[in-house]
Amino acid sequence: MEPMDLFGLKTLLICALIFVPLERLLALRTQQKIFRKGLGTDVIYALVNGAFLKICIFLMAAGAMGVSASLIPEKVAMTVNGQATWLQVTEIIILADLGVYASHRAFHAIPALWRFHAIHHGIEELDWMVAFRAHPVDQIVTKAVSLLPVFFLGFSLEAITVYLIIASGHALLLHANVRVNFGPLRWVIASPQFHHWHHADQRDAYDKNFASHLALIDALFGTFHIPGSKMPEKYGVDEPIPTDYIGQHSYPFVRREQQSRNAADAVAKPATET
Numbered sequence: 196m197e198p199m200d201l202f203g204l205k206t207l208l209i210c211a212l213i214f215v216p217l218e219r220l221l222a223l224r225t226q227q228k229i230f231r232k233g234l235g236t237d238v239i240y241a242l243v244n245g246a247f248l249k250i251c252i253f254l255m256a257a258g259a260m261g262v263s264a265s266l267i268p269e270k271v272a273m274t275v276n277g278q279a280t281w282l283q284v285t286e287i288i289i290l291a292d293l294g295v296y297a298s299h300r301a302f303h304a305i306p307a308l309w310r311f312h313a314i315h316h317g318i319e320e321l322d323w324m325v326a327f328r329a330h331p332v333d334q335i336v337t338k339a340v341s342l343l344p345v346f347f348l349g350f351s352l353e354a355i356t357v358y359l360i361i362a363s364g365h366a367l368l369l370h371a372n373v374r375v376n377f378g379p380l381r382w383v384i385a386s387p388q389f390h391h392w393h394h395a396d397q398r399d400a401y402d403k404n405f406a407s408h409l410a411l412i413d414a415l416f417g418t419f420h421i422p423g424s425k426m427p428e429k430y431g432v433d434e435p436i437p438t439d440y441i442g443q444h445s446y447p448f449v450r451r452e453q454q455s456r457n458a459a460d461a462v463a464k465p466a467t468e469t
Contacts, residue, residue, distance in 0.1 A: 201249060202242045214323040214371055221373040223391075223426060224320075231320045233328075236440050241327040248334050255339060256355075259346035272349035283354035284361070287345050291358070292408045294341030296416070299405040302333060310447035317436030317443070319429070321394055323371040330444065365408060370394075374426070381421055385410045392420050395427030 215229060263272070275283070302312035311330040318325050345355065368375075369390035376388040385406055393404035403420035406412040413419040437443050 202246045203249075204242065207238075207241050210323065210367060214367055218322060218372045221375060223372050223374040223387075227320055227322070227372055231322065233318060233320075233438060234324060236438070236443070237324040237328050239440050240329070241324065244329070244331060244334065245327065247331060248338065251335055252338055252342065255343060256346045259343050260349070263347045263349060267347065267349060275349045276351050280351065280354050280357065283350050284357050287350055287354060287358040288361070288408050290344055290348075291341040291362070292406050292412060294344065295337060295407045296405045296412050298337045298340040299407075300402075300418070302337075303402050303405070308333075308336075313432055313434060313436060314443045314446060316394060316430075316432045318394075319431040321370050321372060321391060321430055323367040325370040326366040328443075330447065332447070362408070369407070376421070376424065381410060382414055382419070383409065383411045388426060389421055391427055391430075392422075394430045396429050396431045396433070397427060400427065 218229075278286075299312075302308040311333045314330045315325075315328055315333065318328060345358075365385070369385060369387055371387055373387050375386055377384055377386040380386075381389060385404070385408055389404050389410050392400045399422075400420055403418050404410070404413055405418055410419060437446055
């Protein structure tokens with residue numbers, strides 16, 4: 196693999212050519228700037244963490260496929276692999292999204308896990324680049340839970356590749372600064388409106404809309420939340436999340452008392468200097 200492919204710079208530029216104009220044409224928040232606060236940090240996430248995640252997924256796939264060769268009957272693997280590609284992709288979407296839902300819900304429910312996931316929720320302006328901002332622990336656990344069963348069952352490389360392309364594009368769309376709700380299909384397919392409510396810093400939207408592809412999963416488990424045609428008033432979390440790349444990666448490991456002191460110092464320092 197070429198270094199350029201590993202870091203995904205070409206892919207990132209292609210995505211920019213698609214989503215930047217899209218966010219201008221279908222803008223939800225028309226005053227939001229393209230070069231908004233924190234964009235540089237998200238670019239680092241996209242390139243550096245993106246390369247790291249690719250390596251992790253490759254190792255997961257190799258390990259799962261190696262184990263499945265000795266545990267899964269050859270007939271089962273051949274049956275799964277022999278299906279039409281479109282059917283395999285459909286099955287992968289359902290299977291993987293059930294894993295995403297379970298993992299995502301756990302990251303919200305368990306305080307120790309939430310500290311990793313809070314990095315993704317710390318952003319106060321949503322656009323397509325926000326999809327890349329996630330702590331490595333959050334990413335690895337979620338990918339392991341959602342993709343290991345896919346690799347283990349022997350789905351074809353072609354079907355997995357198609358799924359990964361769909362999943363990546365869908366993730367960017369969900370976070371994009373666009374006013375799109377998918378109409379009646381919003382109960383079935385995750386839309387930008389659906390996921391924007393997941394990021395809302397509003398009490399009625401807390402711990403809702405966990406699925407990444409199928410809103411139907413949230414509907415079935417009672418966590419679906421789309422209040423008509425409304426969109427959230429604000430995003431983010433109430434806790435002080437560091438704004439820099441290194442600080443965000445260390446945040447889950449720093450004691451809360453120290454974080455509170457650091458936040459207080461950051462507020463007090465400008466006042467003492469004026």
